[in-house]
Amino acid sequence: MSDRVSEGAAPAVDVPAGLEGPHWDGEGVLAAPAPAKLNLFLHITGRRADGMHTLQTLFQFLDWGDTLHLTPTAQPVIERAATIPGIPEEEDLTLRAARLLAEHTGHDGGVRLCLEKRLPVGGGLGGGSSDAATVLLALNRLWGCGLSRAELAGLGAALGADIPVFIGGSAAWAEGVGERLSPVGELAEPWYLVVWPPGEGVSTRRAFADPALTRNHPEVTILDFSQGRCGNDFGPVVERLHPELVRIREWLDRNAPGPGRLTGSGACSFAECSDRAQAEALRALVPTEWSAAVARGRNRHPLADWAFATGREG
Numbered sequence: 228m229s230d231r232v233s234e235g236a237a238p239a240v241d242v243p244a245g246l247e248g249p250h251w252d253g254e255g256v257l258a259a260p261a262p263a264k265l266n267l268f269l270h271i272t273g274r275r276a277d278g279m280h281t282l283q284t285l286f287q288f289l290d291w292g293d294t295l296h297l298t299p300t301a302q303p304v305i306e307r308a309a310t311i312p313g314i315p316e317e318e319d320l321t322l323r324a325a326r327l328l329a330e331h332t333g334h335d336g337g338v339r340l341c342l343e344k345r346l347p348v349g350g351g352l353g354g355g356s357s358d359a360a361t362v363l364l365a366l367n368r369l370w371g372c373g374l375s376r377a378e379l380a381g382l383g384a385a386l387g388a389d390i391p392v393f394i395g396g397s398a399a400w401a402e403g404v405g406e407r408l409s410p411v412g413e414l415a416e417p418w419y420l421v422v423w424p425p426g427e428g429v430s431t432r433r434a435f436a437d438p439a440l441t442r443n444h445p446e447v448t449i450l451d452f453s454q455g456r457c458g459n460d461f462g463p464v465v466e467r468l469h470p471e472l473v474r475i476r477e478w479l480d481r482n483a484p485g486p487g488r489l490t491g492s493g494a495c496s497f498a499e500c501s502d503r504a505q506a507e508a509l510r511a512l513v514p515t516e517w518s519a520a521v522a523r524g525r526n527r528h529p530l531a532d533w534a535f536a537t538g539r540e541g
């Protein structure tokens with residue numbers, strides 16, 4: 228077992244984790260990590276004329292995520308090696324990211340993508356966004372496109388609001404519609420227990436569209452966060468749509484040292500633990516109808532330095 232993370236339907240046996248740094252795992256195949264993110268708090272502060280919501284949130288990465296296996300090819304074909312259940316090819320953010328980068332830069336080669344999916348879809352962990360960001364970061368280097376971090380983040384923003392933070396590479400305070408990012412390097416990196424109802428993803432679009440959503444949260448500062456005055460405005464709305472999330476939050480409130488919190492628009496909730504042993508012990512107590520993972524908070528993305536290093540890839 229990895230020393231970083233365990234996952235699986237509780238109290239299932241730990242499975243090997245997959246968040247190693249980038250490495251060549253076969254002839255010409257790069258394995259690249261796509262970590263999860265947590266929204267340590269999330270307030271919705273307004274709604275723009277175009278319907279998009281302004282928010283304040285604090286992002287931190289987890290040492291847990293998906294792995295992309297990328298095989299660059301000389302032929303100009305961008306394809307995926309396997310289907311992803313529930314995600315048709317035209318919606319697949321990994322393919323869309325690769326095609327966008329090729330179009331934007333005029334790159335004439337191709338790539339074969341194989342996604343090792345671990346993060347629950349619609350979990351509020353930003354899995355699809357992180358997969359897309361990893362494709363952009365990896366191909367920008369493998370294809371020698373030479374886009375700057377800011378250019379790549381701008382490209383990613385066109386595909387999803389959560390993509391720029393993964394490209395930025397640092398835990399960050401976010402404002403605007405999520406694109407105004409200020410790196411925050413000093414956050415503690417605690418062990419978390421993450422719990423979710425298997426197979427019950429939340430639609431972010433639907434949660435944002437709910438008439439009952441609080442949209443006028445007054446602006447806060449990081450001091451408000453550190454003094455425990457921040458929460459997640461999606462809570463009441465998604466708990467009404469997904470009553471199981473009430474039970475999960477109440478379970479975490481009763482059993483975890485810290486309160487249960489929702490990440491993004493759900494469906495995952497998380498609680499901070501004092502160390503890995505405590506998080507693992509708690510995971511063993513999670514009711515078997517839910518899934519759970521133990522993972523550590525991280526302030527740096529595992530590709531943050533590799534992606535913009537000069538010299539030969541690898």
Ligand SMILES: C[C@](O)(CO)[C@H](O)COP(=O)(O)OP(=O)(O)OC[C@H]1O[C@@H](n2ccc(N)nc2=O)[C@H](O)[C@@H]1O
Pocket residue numbers: 266269278279280281282284351353356386387388389390403404405431432435491492
């Ligand atoms: C909830 C968060 O995960 C918090 O980090 C993000 O704000 C959502 O990021 P995301 O999943 O990448 O969302 P996107 O795919 O960009 O947007 C999905 C839909 O959510 C709504 N949306 C999204 C972001 C935002 N600031 N305001 C919105 O109203 C829009 O209807 C949009 O069409």
Ligand SMILES: Nc1ncnc2c1ncn2[C@@H]1O[C@H](COP(=O)(O)OP(=O)(O)OP(=O)(O)O)[C@@H](O)[C@H]1O
Pocket residue numbers: 311313314318319320321342347348349350351352353354355356358389429431490491492493494
């Ligand atoms: N490679 C992918 N992995 C996961 N979802 C994808 C992918 N490509 C496209 N999607 C679509 O993106 C949507 C959001 O999936 P994702 O797992 O990123 O949600 P999430 O964790 O709730 O995201 P967020 O916290 O950013 O709202 C799903 O409806 C899914 O169909």
